[in-house]
Amino acid sequence: MSKAERIRIYDVARVAGVSVATASKALNDTGRMTEETRKRVKQTAAALGFRPNAMARALTQQRSFTIGLLTNDTYGRFTLPVMAGVSEALVDQGVSVFLCGIEDDAALAKLHLDAMLDKQVDGIIATGKRIDRRLPVDLSHLSVPVVYAFTEGPDDAVTLVSDDGQGAREATQWLANIGRRTLVHVTGPESFASVSARAGAFRAVAGQGAQVLHGSWSEAWGHEAIAKLWNGDAPRPDGIFCGNDQIARGVVDALRERGVDVPGDVSVIGFDNWEIVAAATRPPLTTVDMNLKEIGREAGRLILELAEGKPVEPGIRKLPCKLVLRQSCGGDAIAARNQGEALQES
Amino acid sequence: MSKAERIRIYDVARVAGVSVATASKALNDTGRMTEETRKRVKQTAAALGFRPNAMARALTQQRSFTIGLLTNDTYGRFTLPVMAGVSEALVDQGVSVFLCGIEDDAALAKLHLDAMLDKQVDGIIATGKRIDRRLPVDLSHLSVPVVYAFTEGPDDAVTLVSDDGQGAREATQWLANIGRRTLVHVTGPESFASVSARAGAFRAVAGQGAQVLHGSWSEAWGHEAIAKLWNGDAPRPDGIFCGNDQIARGVVDALRERGVDVPGDVSVIGFDNWEIVAAATRPPLTTVDMNLKEIGREAGRLILELAEGKPVEPGIRKLPCKLVLRQSCGGDAIAARNQGEALQES
DNA sequence: CAATATTGAGAAAAGGGTTTTCCATTGAGG
DNA sequence: CCTCAATGGAAAACCCTTTTCTCAATATTG
Helix, strand or coil: CCCCCCCCHHHHHHHHCCCHHHHHHHHHCCCCCCHHHHHHHHHHHHHHCCCCCHHHHHHHCCCCCEEEEEECCCCCCCHHHHHHHHHHHHHCCCCEEEEEECCCCHHHHHHHHHHHHHCCCCEEEEECCCCCCCCCCCCCCCCCCEEEECCCCCCCCEEEEECHHHHHHHHHHHHHHCCCCCEEEEECCCCCHHHHHHHHHHHHHHCCCCEEEECCCCHHHHHHHHHHHHHCCCCCCCEEEECCHHHHHHHHHHHHHCCCCCCCCCEEEEECCCHHHHCCCCCCCEEEECCHHHHHHHHHHHHHHHHCCCCCCCEEEEECCEEECCCCCCCHHHHHHHHHHHHHHC | CCCCCCCCHHHHHHHHCCCHHHHHHHHHCCCCCCHHHHHHHHHHHHHHCCCCCHHHHHHHCCCCCEEEEEECCCCCCCHHHHHHHHHHHHHCCCCEEEEEECCCCHHHHHHHHHHHHHCCCCEEEEECCCCCCCCCCCCCCCCCCEEEECCCCCCCCEEEEECHHHHHHHHHHHHHHCCCCCEEEEECCCCCHHHHHHHHHHHHHHCCCCEEEECCCCHHHHHHHHHHHHHCCCCCCCEEEECCHHHHHHHHHHHHHCCCCCCCCCEEEEECCCHHHHCCCCCCCEEEECCHHHHHHHHHHHHHHHHCCCCCCCEEEEECCEEECCCCCCCHHHHHHHHHHHHHHC
C-alpha cells in the first residue's frame, strides 16, 4: 500500500518536469500557470501517489492538522458517538484526532493536555459524560481554541449540547398524542441539570401535577419505581417516560413481571437510544436519541473554523433530539396518522 | 494554565545564562557540564513552564511521539478498554494516540491511514471487534511498525489476543468445582474463531459429550436456548456457560421467568465482563474478563519498543482471561475453599 | 614547567519537506 | 526597441530542538 520511501513533492516536480515551487502551487491551486501545467502536475502527483508530509506542511502553515478530544467518559457511551461525528467532519480535511480519556483525574488530564499542546494541536474539543459537569482541568486560557461538546464550559465558550427540553417535550407529547392520559416520569438524580430540564418539559406537557420520580440511573431503579407506582394508592399510569434507557428497561421488565402488557396497557419511552439496551428490551424501546454524532460533527466543524481563524459566535448551541420509534409505545395507528400530518406540514 | 506565547528553549537558555546548546543538553541529561549548571537550567525550565515543542523535536529525533489506533469496532465495546490500556502505557512517554474508527469501510480506512502516515506516526495498532476478522486495509508493507491487538494480522506480525481457551477452561472448571455436573455451553455463531476455541476448551473439561448450542450473540438467543433445553427430553443442565454476557443475561432472565433459581438450581457464567450487562443482570453475572486493558497496555509497550527500533519477536501472544465472581454462580463455600487452596499453591 | 588530557560550554549547522517570495525569462504588443 | 504580462524557477522561510564540532580554561602528567 504505502512504500518505504515516501514520494516527496521534489519527486513530483522532477517527473512532471517543473520546479518544486511550481509543483506546490499547482497542487494547492495557488500561483499562476497554464492550466495545462497545473493539470500535468496534478496527474503526476496522483500517479506517483504523492501525499504531502503533514509535518513539513505544519512548518509553513501555522497548523498541525491535528486536534485533541478530551473526555472524562471512561465507558465511552457518550464519547464514542461524539468522536465518530468529530472524526467524520474532519477526516476529509486531513485532520486527525487525538483521543484522551482522563476520567476525573486532574493530573492525568494535565498530562494529556500538555502532551497535546506540545504537539501543537490546532484545537481541543472537550466532552464528557454529563452536560453539567466540568472536566477536571482548566481550558480557558489556552493558546488554541476550545469547543465544549456535551459538557459544561465557561460562559464565553463555544458549547454544544443536546436540547433535553425539546426531547422530553416530544416524548411526552407523543404519549399524549397516542391517547395516554396518566403520565409519569421516572428519572435520575435531581442533581443533574439534564434531569430538571427533562422533568420541566415533561410537566409542561403532562401538566404540573404529573408525577416525577427521582432515583439512580439504573435498571434496578426502574423496577423499584414500578413497585412504588403499582403498590401505592395513586392511579396507575398508562404512559411512562423514563430518564434513560436503563431505567426504561427496568420499568418494562418490571411491568412484564407483573403481567402488565407493554405497550398494550402501558406505553414506555426511554432516553439516550443506547442501542444495546434499547434494542434488547422486550419489546424494544421507543426512546429519545440525543443526536450525539451530530453534536460531534458540529463540534468538528466549529473547531475547524476556529482553527482557521474564522470568528465563531460564543454561547450555548442546543441541537435537537429525535424520537426513535420502536415497539414499547404502541399507538401505531395514531402514530402513522401523526406522521402523515407531519409530512404534510413540512 | 498555558500562555499565549510558548516558552522556547531559547528563553530558558537566556534566563539561565547559558546557550541553547547547553540548555538542551542539560534538559536531556546528555553532554557534559557541571552538575550545578544542569540543575540551574532544569530549575529555570521548570520555573518558566518550558515544554519542548514536540514538532520541532520530531525533526531531529526520527519520531513524532504519536501513534495511530485503527479500529473497526464502531460501538467501542472492545476498542475502548484496549484504547485505555494503550493510552495508559504511552502517556508517560509523551506519546499521544490518534483514534480512527473505520467501521468496515475500506475507503475510509485508507483515508484515515493516509492521514496518519502523513503525520509521521511512529507506529500503528490495529484492533477490532472480532479476533478472527481482518481490518479492511492492508497494513503489511508500511514504513512504520504495526501491532495487532484483538484482531487478526499476517502470520509474521506481532499479535496480541486473549486466551479464549484458558478463559473457557477456567469457567467450566469452576462450574465443575462447585459441584455442577450437567454442563451446557450456549454460545455464538460457529463461524467465529473464538467460539470454537471456547467450545473446545469447554468440551475438554466438561466431557466430549457435553452439549454446545450455537446461535446469535443476543439476549434473545439466550431465551431461545433455555426454551430448547427445558422443553426438550434431554436432562436439564445445572451449569450453563455462555459465550457472552448478553446471551448469559438472556439465559438468566429466561430461567427466572420459568421459576428456576439462579444460582440455587442452576449456575450461569458469562463471557466478556461487559459491566453494563453483567452488573445489571439479576443476579449479577459471574463472567470471564478478557483483560482487554492489559492487551492494550501490552500493545502500547510493544509498539513503543518497535518505534524505538528494538527487536520484537513476531507471533501471537495470548494473554490470560480472568474469572470475575459475582452472584450468578453460587457455590460460595466451595469457591472460598478453592480460593484458599489457590492461595496456598501460589 | 611544558606538554597533554580533560572538562565545560558555546557557535553553528542539521534536521525535514513544504510553501512563499521574489526574480528571471519569454513572447507579444506598442 | 521597449514595456508589460504571463509563466515558471531559485532560494529563502518556516520552526525549534538537537547534535556536532570547536575552543578556552583548567587539571594532570612527565
